[in-house]
Amino acid sequence: MTAALLDSLRAIVGDAHVLTDGDLSAWEQDWRKRDRGRALAVVRPASTEQVAAVVKACAAAGVSIVPQGGNTGLVCGSTPDASGRQVVLSTKRMNAVRAIDPANLTITVEAGCILQSLQEIAEKDGFLFPLSLGAEGSCTIGGNLSTNAGGTQVVRYGNTRELCLGLEVVTAEGEVWSGLTGLRKDNTGYDLRDLFVGAEGTLGIITAATMKLYPMPAVQLTAWAAVPSMEHAVELLGLAHRTLGAGLTGFEVMGRFALSLVAKHFPQQRVPFVTAAAESADETPWCVLLENSDDESEEHARSRFEKLLEHAFEAGCVSDAVIAENLTQARALWHVRESITLAQVEEGLNIKHDISIPVSRIPEFVRVTDALLAEKIPGVRMVDFGHLGDGNLHYNVQAPAGGDAKAFLAAHEEEVNTLVFDSVKSFDGSISAEHGVGSLKQHKLPHYKSPVAMKLMRSIKGALDPQNVMNPGRVLEA
Template identity: 55%
Template sequence: MSGIPDTVIERLKAAVGPKGVIDNPEDMTPYLVEWREKWQGKAALVVRPGSTEEVAEVVRICAETGTRIVPQGGNTGLVGGSIPFERGDEVVLSLGRMNRVRNLDPLNDTITVEAGCILQDVQGAAEEAGRLFPMRIASEGTCQIGGNLSTNAGGTAVLRYGNMRDLVLGLEVVLPDGRIWNGLRGLRKDNTGYDLKQLFIGAEGTLGIITAAVLKLYPMPAERQVAFIAVPDPESAVELLAVAKQTSGGQVTGFEIMPRLGLDLVLKLLPDARDPFADAHGWYVLMELSSGDSGGALRGAIERALETGFENGLVADAVIAESEQQTMDLWALREGLSEAQKIGGGSIKHDVSIPVPDMPAFIRRADQALQQVIPGFRSMAFGHIGDGNVHYNPLQPEGADAAAFLAKWQDVADVVHGIVHDMGGSISAEHGLGRLKVDEVRRYKSAVEMELMSTIKRALDPKNIMNPDKTVTP
């Protein structure tokens, strides 16, 4: 029994046709399990509309009958926002069939795509036109644009280009009553009231279903310079970032930090990976500079930044990629971190942001405080320190029981999030709230903020059918 009347199920099936229906339990499984297998939900049906009009018809039926909808993109999220609950009274609405590039305008530097387009395919379409779509995340081969928008995805190029929120000019959205808002405008200036698109970006499908978007494109970089750098500590990394920005004239595209523990785990995971240095170091930075100038000036900029770093004690050792293959190999050391943590056993995840200069102090405070909670835990802080976002993921002590360690998830989160809040940071920098932090966020946002969010939810979704009990409660 699904908890949804058969008559409603039949109407939904008719709305999307045979190609848009998945009702076999085995075939539904990939849509019901979270990537890290933290949640496994149930659904009455998975519908896969092939057009905006079909999405609208599905939503109208659900609004009329009070049926709950869980919008889903590539299902690569990390907070359970795209996973239904275990009740079985929800419908998963997957956008994967809506994967067309509707328009590419190289003169306006825009690309209009449907929500089901895979991020990597959008990058490829832009590249074919001699343009760059700069969003870069580990799941880009499977994640979809609609999910990227709904979670306001970040990634490794935020320092230069911003989050998804900064890469969007217009949206098409199906509202919770089934109406279609066509805001697909390729305008960089539109000062005619509220910027409605921003309501839906980062809302995790709780206010409507994004079906298409106008995205910004940029010139393809003519030159990239990538360096893997050993630094004494996170403080040195932050100071080196300032040096690199000044030396390059603001052309730093990526600036990622990782501890020795992280590099060791990646070297175990990737059989062809090599330590860039003969000696081990405590911390590393992967730095990328990019420019539209092919004259070679960027090489001089990165060398001057490293020279200044050596002179000031900020750099212990460094290698600069000499080929595209070496660039890919160095980035692989960073991109393998998420998967490599599984080798280390139990890992308690945090996705936090702090003002960039304060990040080293946060890491020290969190390390010291958690040693009182779990003696011997292994500190794993890595990621986008250049934009103030580090994934602080404590690993279980060597030889400890993983289940017992993970059972302390909330105790650890209380410590970490408490320090983040005390330092003026955010408990979710880029992953969102979803199921994981929907209750947690109430402890750290003000009553005014929570009431404003709830007011918007009630105004747009009075029946509370859009991804209910995720992100915000009405």
């Protein structure tokens, strides 16, 4: 049976693209190295027709499929389980740009196209493709769509979902839905596109997409502000919306301790307003990184930024600020923000969260949840940072200083997660803002999502994938 399936798969994609031997860790091991599965085979189709044929062959053999893009996901959603009975379908060979339509402001690409390539192709033609995130050098647009990736530009351009106009999808039956329209308006029935976006490959396989492009802004300026409290950070966000309008393309918040870890572990980096000593009461408790994209000129952008910061000083919601003088300085500021994750790794094991809360309630959430954690698990250190413009915090918990972090995690990870998630729920938030569910949080969903929503989701899964062939056990429990 298995041999017959492998023969069929080889006939479809060619012998060289059905991998069963040797080191398959690149496909079997998740990016955060939390989970190592075992695949029956890794199959690498080169076309939509091949994807459809692979799905049909697997479905006929009762073998389930795990679609995979760049394998940079954070929730174990695209690596196989331990059974050795799942086929990993890698989209990476399907990376053609099918069309650029400048007058329609769209680009149509195959699922395996690397996000950074897509950004560069757009830029070469004078356009911005605004999706931007840490893994952009290796993640694929198919993976971004399947997980509805967020990143640092959401405050202006939305998540991947909002950037997508059309999809081509291979259904769980192995049929091809050709929905690659470049239309901005189409009210002819149910929104199939947005159902496949964010479904993490559990309803079908996205093989290509038509994405929005934007005219490249004339200039992007970056500022860094010290703010006295999270309340002030939220107030600054409101001021920035009113002053910069659609020019506000980035608004990141970073806690003092998170920044102190960067200063401590990467002393070559200059972290404004925060030192490696950390927790000194003289230092600002929070910093904000702002990005202002302008269609006119650097002079114009700078004057608007200065106006914003003047207002903010007067209103008392900023205590100090710098505007990057040039691109090098701007990149250095973003680099500090992006180095928090690596600094955490240097500091030792930690428990990561990716939560969202209505922006207005974030200050209260942080205060209440910090206090709860401090009370229940003395000594934990909060590494708080994230996309405040979207209400999205990476509310991470570092083991107490000096202790055995591994033992701490073994003893407390579940307790910390439950405490944080319960608090998120009480603030009407989401336990997965941008990373998705995968197999890491699928057992959590029923506790934190309404039973009606869960029932609707199961109905949809049952209707579109009755055989449970597509990425079973992800998003919904198997």
